[in-house]
Amino acid sequence: MxxxxxxxxxxxxxxxxxxxxxxxxxxxxxxxxxxxxxxxxxxxxxxxxxxxxxxxxxxxxxxxxxxxxxxxxxxxxxxxxxxxxxxxxHQDRCQLSGVTGLIGRFSNLGIRDNLDHGNYTRGSSGQTVALACKMVGGGSDGSLDLCGRVCLTDEYDNIIFHTYVKPPMPVTNYRYETTGIRPEYLRDAMPQRQVQKKLQDFLCNGEPMWKIRPRAGKARILVGHGLDHDLDSLQIEYPALMIRDTAKYPPLMKTSKLSNSLKYLTQAYLGYDIQSGIQDPFEDCVATMKLYMRMRSQVxxxxxxxxxxxxxxxxxxxxxxxxxxxxxxxxxxxxxxxxxxxxxxxxxxxx
Structure with a gap:
């Protein structure tokens, strides 16, 4: 028996x-x-x-x-x-310091809106970048999400692209308590269509969309949390095979197969807190990239x-x-x- x-x-x-x-x-x-x-x-x-x-x-x-x-x-x-x-x-290396949040706040001091391909085209095969957006509100009740700020970082937490974004329709709620965005920040900001083209060109890295493949290509792997929402708000199309979303990755989801919040994942798997008070997209980029690197490093x-x-x-x-x-x-x-x-x-x- x-x-x-x-x-x-x-x-x-x-x-x-x-x-x-x-x-x-x-x-x-x-x-x-x-x-x-x-x-x-x-x-x-x-x-x-x-x-x-x-x-x-x-x-x-x-x-x-x-x-x-x-x-x-x-x-x-x-x-x-x-x-x-x-x-x-091991834990001295595994638990990351909350100083990354402080670095994120300092990133507010400068906008880096010139996407220079020169520093990132060499050895670009397999290169990985992280994207995060902060949304302001549109529509009569301010509930429509519009991208008001976007940040792009590399594997080493260096800022590649960071700018305020002028949405294609009027903003009715700046959601200042969480975004820190004021009307004057968006008045002369880069138009969304221009941001879209810069990011799309950078991600594809000279490859036509139909030709992008996961191996031995030039296009970049894109990391983020809830990337469908971010890309949709920027009206960017990108192949799913090049996207690494911490909200949809099965090992990082709840037992019920629902998504965990980025705040929870960062606290539980990296050991520090983010998204307290005014939120910085740089912090989100750093957190998602570190989660990705931790998952990628498994043997x-x-x-x-x-x-x-x-x-x-x-x-x-x-x-x-x-x-x-x-x-x-x-x-x-x-x-x-x-x-x-x-x-x-x-x-x-x-x-």
Missing amino acids: LQLIFRNKCAACFRQFNKIEHLVEHMRTSYHSSHEPSCGICKKHCRSFESLREHVIGPLPKQECKNIFSSRGCKFCLSVFDSPYTLRL HKIEPYPLATDPQNRNNFASWRQNELERMSPEQMLDISRSDFYCWCLDRRDT
């Missing part, structure tokens, strides 16, 4: 099934892979870091894992270390075809292979299972 239970136990999430065909169906729809967050103690796979956090910290953690994690686990990246001493050494098993959508993997769990799959062990089924999302660690391997 114990052997039967072990055979019908998922090697990734440890769910148990009465029949082997139920386990096969679970593997067919779960898309378990090495790219899922996993517990450094019991090796259980979780669909998101929030699920992993619940597993090792609470509110209903696995007690054995919680006991070990409490002394040797990093509450930011959720890694587990050999000793409390190595954990302390996962290297697979020649890492996605379930790759042609070589489409028949891994085909119904006509049912008998063959039922003869496999849970570990063998996990070995042929592939992810249903693009893990950002793959960006590192492509560069």
